[in-house]
Amino acid sequence: MKSLKKWGLFLIVFLFTSLAFSETYVAENDLQRVIDAAKDGDIIILNNSFNEKVEVIGKELKFISMGESGEISFIDDKNTENIFNEKPVIYLESATVTLENIKISASNVVGIGILNSSVYLKNVTIELNNGIGLVSVSNEKGESYVKLEMVKILDKKYRKVSGKNASLTFSSVGILGSYNTTIIANNIDISGMKKAFVLENKESYIFNSNFSENEISLMILSGNQNIINNKFKLNVQAIVAANNSSVSLINNYFDENNQDLELLSKDCSSCPKTKKFTGVLKGYSNVSKSLLIKNNFSNHFWDNE
Amino acid sequence: MKKVYFLLLIILVGILGVSANFNVYSSLLNDSVGIFRECDESITEPVTYAICVEWEDSERYLNQNCFGVCALFCDAIGNFWGKLACKSGCLGICWKPERRLCIKYDTVTIYPCKGN
Known part of the structure; x- marks a missing residue:
């Protein structure tokens, strides 16, 4: 008991001095x-x-x-x-x-x-010109953790346009997560990217965020990816998922995208590591403003607005 | 007597003829003709939009030029982070999505509903 007290005291002193x-x-x-x-x-x-x-x-x-x-x-x-x-x-x-x-x-x-x-990025703006905003990797034994809050990623050449028939050139990628990386993204804003996110990592939680006028907003290649309460507007493709990834889509809003959601239906012969989607898609309460065929999705996946 | 009947017949035919003519005339004046055109209650002036009438669909593909430059030299990258990032990142960067391009446009005019 005495030695425990001693250790406790030592720890407190150590903590205090290191803080001081x-x-x-x-x-x-x-x-x-x-x-x-x-x-x-x-x-x-x-x-x-x-x-x-x-x-x-x-x-x-x-x-x-x-x-x-x-x-x-x-x-x-x-x-x-x-x-x-x-x-x-x-x-x-x-x-x-x-x-x-x-x-x-x-x-x-x-x-x-x-x-x-x-x-941990808080209230950070990343401006790109033919670049990649953030690339997170880990080795076999290591682990990376990315937390984003109030982060804005945009292309320097990006100019917001209105209407569907705009011609955009995409040259940058927002975030590339791979290997043993966990991503938590809350309230982020990504526009004008080739890909806003390329997710090839262990696990992600992306919520309360805006994705507009990107070529592809979320490209999901593996891992457990949770996409909650986001807005996808005017993207060429909002979400594409391939391979054995596990995707949860809850309460997302899709508006005026060329395509809202694609689950790769056949293997890409010229692309290494890219097979058709054989993973799990779960979701409910998503809203799409486009006239897509909603038959292949489970009950309540799409909200009837 | 025959003369009287003949006169009555002429008067009757005359009345019917005028009445029929009047009906045609009045229906031309009063009948509304339905024109089916799109209107919008929120506008006050006609608005003309361009709409796509012919699309060209292109399949998704991997840009092999991009991928070749990116992926083939991953092992030659000196730093460990770059090597790992290269091996996982090239595919996502060089992937091109399925897309629809409009190759022929037409115009459509939307009128205000009031007075339509």
């Missing part, structure tokens, strides 16, 4: 140097715009911008042959990072690259 020693840095220039100097639990306030690539490896840090100034950007002028060959604007490896009130711009590169890490 967490520091706040104000970064004005050379962000990577500030990151290198920071230790677990530290807060880095961005007080400038940074045109550099940065990486956080094996640390727990929080980046925050107080005003409009906090921007991390990288514009790669040369036309990259393979975007994955370049380091992302922000690279996280075995790290736990929060980004709050920050703008990230990525041109011809990936905005945020994650390997075996945990990231």
